[in-house]
Amino acid sequence: MTTPVAIHPIVPREKLNFNLDGDIPKYWFGGDPFKSRFWDALSIIFPPGEKFFMTCVRDFRDQVTDPKMLQEIKDFNKQEAQHGIVHRQDNERIRKQGIDTESLSAWVENFLTNRYRKWYSRSYTVAVTAALEHFTSIIAHSMFDKRDLLKEADPRVRAMYAWHAIEEVEHKGVAYDVMVDVAKVGYFKRVLALVDATILFPVTIFYIQRKMLIHDGFTLTQRIKLMAGGIWWLIKPNGLLAPMAKAYWTYYKVGFHPWQESTQHGYPEWLAAFNSSGGDPVKASEQMRQTLAM
Known part of the structure; x- marks a missing residue:
């Protein structure tokens, strides 16, 4: 398989300070x-999820001979x-509640x-x-556009x-390249895994979100009302999920590769702001916005 050239190099960024132990509501x-x-549920999912990602990619690292791919796997693991x-720092904020x-x-x-x-094979x-x-x-795709969907969020968590x-x-291309070029996963298994993930991801988010809302003291009736309004926020034409739709469906195309979606709105603005601020992620987020x- 010929891999499209990545336009965004993988740059691990360490020891960033988001001030997540501050007075966040x-x-x-x-x-x-x-x-x-909803976003807190994502934060709880990420630490074990990132561990799972790294483990599944590492399953095939010993079979990789290409130096470029080996470096990408190394940088992928550092970022994850x-x-x-x-996110464990953010989860400590939630734990204190x-x-x-x-x-x-x-x-x-x-x-x-x-x-x-x-239950399942490594491939x-x-x-x-x-x-x-x-x-x-x-x-x-949803976070970085002129709608500024996270404008009401606390700037530290938003950052x-x-x-x-x-x-x-x-x-975004690392696990995909390992899957196709090393694990030799074909089209059917790739698409089946996406269908699986399409169910797994939201079900897990809503399960954890429900647990938190129950802890917060919301009754069943109140939770139903919150879910009705929240799901509309997700799926309405100008909602969170709308810009993701086109990129999601391209995964089902034969010959798809993540770098075919080469243009990421907001990426150069964030990177420029991050570099000019001396590596301050909160300033980078706000300057990008x-x-x-404009």
Whole structure:
């Protein structure tokens, strides 16, 4: 397979400070419980999820002889490890609210390890990894546009997700290349894994979100109302998921590669702001937003 040339180099960024131990409100996304707990659920999922991704890619590292791919795998692992570190810091913020984040993360890790790692082949689990990496990379399509969908979010948490999305864009081709070029996964298994991930990802998010909303004291009726409004926020024509739709469906094309989606809105603006601010991710996020709003 001929891999398109990546336009965004993989750059591991370490020891970033988002000030996540500051005075961040419980419902940090405009006071909205659904939106806040939706993203908090993602944060709880990420540490075990990133561990799963790294493990599934490492399954095939010993079979890789290309120096370029070996370096990309190394940088992929460094970025994913940093994502796990930062989201554990964010999860500490959530834990201080009384939510048992460790048990919730352990539930995700047990599910991935005892179901996917034990029930399925290594080639299938790396295909699931590539599919989930596709999801995490295309989230940036919604986060970085003139609608500024995260404008009501606390700037520190918003900056964390902006940085995470930027790095997902940078390494979005690594698991896919390992899956196709090393694990020799064919079209049918690749697409089946995406269908699997399309169910797995939102079900896991909503399960953890539900646990948190119950802990917050919302009744069943209140949770139904929150979910109704929240799901509309997700799926409405100008909602969070709308810009992701086109990028999502391209994965089903024969001959697809992640770098065919080469243009990422907001990437150069974030990178320029990050470099000019001396590596401050919060300043980078805010400057990017100001630039895109012009």
